[in-house]
Amino acid sequence: MQSGDAAILKDLVLIGGGHSHVAVLKRFGMNKLAGVRLTLISQDAQTPYSGMLPGLIAGHYAFDEAHIDLGPLCRFAGARFYQDEVTGLDLEGRVVLCRNRPPVRFDVLSINIGSTPRTADVPGAAGNVVPVKPISRFIAQWEALRERVLVTRDRVRIGVVGTGAGGVEILLATQHRLRALLAEGGRPDDHLDYYLFGNADEILPGHNAGARRSFERVLRERNVQVLTGQAITEVASGRLRRANGETYDLDEILWVTSAGAAPWLRASGLSLDAQGFIEVNETLESVSHPGVFAAGDIAAVIRHPRPKSGVFAVRQGAPLALNLRRSLLGRTLRPFRPQRRFLSLISTGDRYAVASRGRWSREGRSMWQWKDWIDRRFMRKFSELPDMAVAKPPEFATGLADAAALGEISAIAMRCGGCGAKVGSTVLSRVLGQLSPIGRPDILIGLDAPDDAAVVEVPPGKMMIHTVDYFRAFVDDPYIFGKVAANHSLGDIFAMGGEPQSALAIVTVSYGLEAQVEDQLFQLMSGAIEVLNAADCALVGGHTSEGAELSLGFAVNGLADRARLMRKGGMRPGDRLILTKPLGTGTLFAADMRMKAKGRWIDDALVSMVQSNRAGAACLHHHGATSCTDVTGFGLLGHLIEMTRPSSVDVTLDLASLPFLDGALDTVRMGIFSSLQPQNVRLRRAIRDIETASADERFPLIFDPQTAGGLLASVPAEQAEACLAELGTLGYDRAAIIGTVMPQGDALEPITLCR
Template sequence: MRTPDQPVLRDIVLVGGGHSHVGVLKRFAMNPVPGVRLTLICRDTHTPYSGMLPGYVAGHYSYDDVHIDLSRLAEFAGARFYRDEAIGIDRDQQQVLCRSRPSVPYDLLSINIGSSPRVHDVEGAADYAVPVKPITGFNNRWLSLLSRVESHDGPLTVAVVGAGAGGAELTLAMQFRLQKELRQRGKDPDELHFHLFDASDEILPTHNPKVRAVFERKLSERGIKTHLGSPVQRLSDGIVITDAGDTLQADEVLWVTRASGPEWLDKTGINLDDGLFIRVRDTLQTENDDNIFAVGDIANAINHPREKAGVFAVRQGPPLADNLRRMALGKSPKPFKPQKKWLALISTGDKFAVASRGETEFHGRLVWRWKDWIDRRFMKKFNDLPKMKEDASLPDTSAAQTPEEATQAISAVAMRCGGCGAKVGSTVLSQALGELRPIEREDIIIGLHAPDDAAVLRVPPGKAVVHTVDFFRAFIDDPYVFGRVAANHSLGDVFAMGAEAQSATAVATVPYGIESKVRDVVFQMMSGAVEVLNEAGCALVGGHTGEGKELALGFAVNGLIDPDKVMSKGGLQAGDALILTKPIGTGTLFAAHMRLAARGRWIDSALTSMMHSNKVAAECLQRYGSRACTDVTGFGLLGHLIEMTRPSGVDAELDLSSIPVLPGAEETAAAGILSSLQPANIRLRRGIRDQEKWVNHPRYPLVFDPQTAGGLLASVAADQAEACVRELRSLGYPHTAIIGRVLPQDPEGPIEPIRLRE
């Protein structure tokens, strides 16, 4: 993660990854404002470009061709990326309410969340139709429909409700792709039937007659039947019923009709129109709240009403970025007036497109090639990101809006005390931690419920104490997710020993800044950590928080264990199978993330794995008689395996092809992007027999890859291994695999204890 030299003075929160917001991120990346921090909250890591969606459906583009990677773009912009869904706004407290994480405070807020078809307006539509928006949901159903075509026999009927430009374009694209799939499988494409419904008497009603004529001809030539002037009244399972009483049996119904905003907006007190769209002024600010902006489909520009089209969201990006910048610096925003006429390029699925602007129309394959060039050029701006130079400028207080804030900002980086003077203030800390609810345990005599100089714990009879400590810098810009990973990582050693986690003491370093910003970072981070500790039955009993340049967190964890049931590194026995419960690759992936070389979905997969507790896996391994276990962390898979073979007096064999690997890890390692700890781990290659034979294997670099919150590496008797793996997978560890076996030690000694094989 980036560590800004400037203390944070203003927080701009962007809700949604729409076309306007990607433009804001790019502009702030190229020209950041000292003291202003951006946070993007979005449910999806990859945001689609609507202009290329029909081409994707038609098969002309890949998924990555038509999606902007928000994780990479946010990293490039120095913005925090919170992968979550906004479900409300507390305007009094100036906080965004999220579905799965603590609320996010803002000084300025912008909303660019698009819209969704109003399926609740028609009986049965919510249950039996597939809304085209949000596009992520539609994409999953579209991929499912493609797979159904592979195995489907007989006629297949698809109904599309909504004959505007979006509905007609999508219908033609789907038909083109599905007919192609049927031909490739030797099936009759004429068994595929498309029907297009609309309440209007004409298709594409917002475009000129010449454009409509082209699409009427295309739909007719392609055998797509239109049902106009008779709105869909009701849907049941596989049946479309219109106002005129006509019925159609359909295998799939897609909904591309009039859209609306989400219902949660109605509870915010922001002025909305009848469609739950946010009413905005010419400055793009909401009608009744100067600190909230709205753009794209979700916005209704009250003085300049326009059709819901992606072109307007794209055009709103620059003025939105400029006005957010001006507001953050205490200046007045400027009005923006959208154009009255705009160019629409509408495709027909077969690399043919129609250009529409006012009363102008022209069409052909050259128009599609023009559209393709425009779309690819747009996407290149957000996916081909240049390397950014580090900025080491001195503190800038331009964004401070009171003398007190400016004073705090200057003192935040100048003449900072050391020793106990570097501690975070007690008021800030108590406010940040006041809302947290660590669990209470009967064996905690003195803890956070009765703070004292130290915690006092009771050790039950017959139990021994396990004690471990971990501490590391933040590797991602989301303090809540970092807190979850840090706590999970710290608990790993306790679980690997077969112990029960009892208590944890936190040690944190928080970047200096004004009190409100420091308080929120501490709260977000410790909220994530306490959730994980509570889930593990581990009580947070105290800690220490100090100031520093980078966010960091660690825990000293106590555990309780039956001394006769310890799983140790020295318990390997020849003949045992080696089991790994999680995939490897976090080191190379986050090294690539820092270089903007990792796809956002790869980072999503890595974080999901890192936030997955080892507690249940350790309990399962114990049930299957494991006596040797460790968690795979900084020394990498090979380093930790060598740590196990030496005290056990055995050798081991690894099957490279069986080792589970996180998505993208092989690609980033092959590109030579490795963790800074990798060179130290590679020194252990001398422990591999005939290691020169394996240096070009794609998995070879990954056995040295340092892991954060990695899985458990354990041995289980060979006759129990398959059953153990099946149970681990059923318990939520789907990548668990037998990755090798324990061998008798070579008579010549443990010089090269590790053998590799395919």
């Protein structure tokens, strides 16, 4: 009998990694709700903290100091993290529509996607200005501006549109940073001109007179031209026009105006205000759709309107988390009343700030230190996550599930093994009905007309290659896991010079209610089908069962010409060794499980893991590869030993040439390794002069087990550079020549490491 402890009763989906949602994730991590599956959908793996953006631009903070890493935070919260762009909602079907993945179902939904400056209000603004939000895109464009200023000696005119606190801070931070960078090179900044535009009659509308006077003085001292009282009526490339007819030629236009809402909300069916923001009541729940919540800039609290400011998003985090929990449990929601007055700490770019609250204001370096202390304290809440105790078997809270759901869960708790563990035929048929596996003429019986088994035809003159791989999920996104698992399973076929023909899936999905099981299976197989179809591999059947952990594998058949077949043996002295992908997936995902890996490291690893080896294998074969294998669980050294033995050769491996995934050396320095690492390290006896070689910090990564790793091949020396160049054009931009095949010597150890 199987336990029902892992059963899922309801799905809570968060759209956006904004200030409110990071607080929700932290609170759900501190107090998990058994039976709830939590999912975050966000375009960015690292969400910027708006309060530290001016400091980041000014150079006072490093990137990581000003960003909350959503990967470890989701791991802490037990949440699945889907990195994608949301394009719409189907509220009747209760699914979120995404740009690059299948729809995501929800029972309770929360939206915290922030806002963007409105460019559609001014003709020509869209495409000709740099909006300050979304911040992640703004940072990339700011870096391009910075590099351009550093290399030119021409006059550069920089304009900021928006005289609120955000516009003033961004302008002064930009000026401070560019002046400091030019000074480092011994250059003045007298070729830079700054303009501040606004339609209000004065800067900082909504702030007190003392704060305005402080910034009017600072702007005068910094030689910033302040042009207020006229709206911007038109923008063209490098030029803007004001309502009074004046035009200004500008080399860069930064747009920090009134906030606007995401366009896809217009078609969502949610009740919106005149500006397109989601109307919510005092509980932060949509006034039109129960079970849908919104917070931060994207929300319009109809009884308590407030400015679009990060301070309100931060304060809404706790009440939002409470009401999401109460909504899941079917309890009455709690109203929340935002404060009317709040403290503003506005920086001048140079570790100096002005404080403002009500009629009170004060300025000085101590005010910046105060702001810095507040901001860093906020960030520590999401970077210094507590270690969690070992989870106890869950007891479902009253109200989370009705009698029918509890009855189904009781059945799960007594779910049989054997064939009784299979996913029901109704669920399976519904999922298969939504998938579109490719067809092939040599598939005689497949999923289009299912029978007891698939039947495939082997074309004359072809040899059949068989392989199987299966492993449990190491990422919380079943769609991405499906892509990686399928890609990994195809690797052996490509490594041997074959083309995949058919695949049988072996699937284990987590226990849960029928709807949750169906959704998980659909997400998983949608990712897998994308990869299989792209490889011209027909999914012809498989076996699907329920279990404690999500797992997936494939038995794949491939076809190959005898003359084209590549083996592990066949290396020849003088050949160069080429590795097509970087190393490090084992240590990175071990670190991710411990919440020690940065989100961008995991992103980099996943991009590598979903890259197919198909084009790489064809390239290697074209350049006369003498042997080939894919680098997977045994690590680089283990697979290299498998190649040297049947080839009767030795190998010199250059540690300095090995490509590594971003962050892999960092996690090795932390002492974090895959659970398979110790077994792989036993192969160190194949290395000569082990004591000297092991002193290199890169040494442990030759044992690191890889998932969906690259191809390792020996190529004739005269072809190696051309092969490497072609691999780069095919997208294997970190492929490298990592060593040389040598004649077999007298030493027992076949591998020599060079540093």
